[in-house]
Amino acid sequence: MTTRQQVLVLYLGTSTLDSDVVGWARYDGTGGTRPTTGDSDEPPYKTGVAALEDGWRLFQAAQLVPPYPGAEHETSFLKHEFFFERLVEV
Structure with a gap:
């Protein structure tokens, strides 16, 4: 078995990890991640804390x-950006 890093970028409504997710992107290292950005109606997690509870590590x-x-x-860029990672076996 080998491991691969997955990266999750969450943009939150405020600077606190328990605020709501307003945008996101996911990458899994294969170049074929689907979806890569917040192109679905629901974010992968409601808050940054929920991502931590599911095993993502904040880096x-x-x-x-x-x-x-x-x-x-x-109006400008989304400034409350948090990067998470987890290692998965492939």
Whole structure:
């Protein structure tokens, strides 16, 4: 048996792991991951905590950067990004 890394990227509504998932992407190292992005109606997990409870390991959390003065209400990228991984046998 060999192992392969799976990566899960969750974009949360706030900087806390128990906030709702608003976007996501999944990769499994084969180049054929389906779906790769949040192209279904339901996220793979409701929160980041739910991913942890299912065995995903958090390896990078969103950097907390305060909004630039005067830009508090402008639209931009999804900033509450969390990276998870797990190893699976193939």
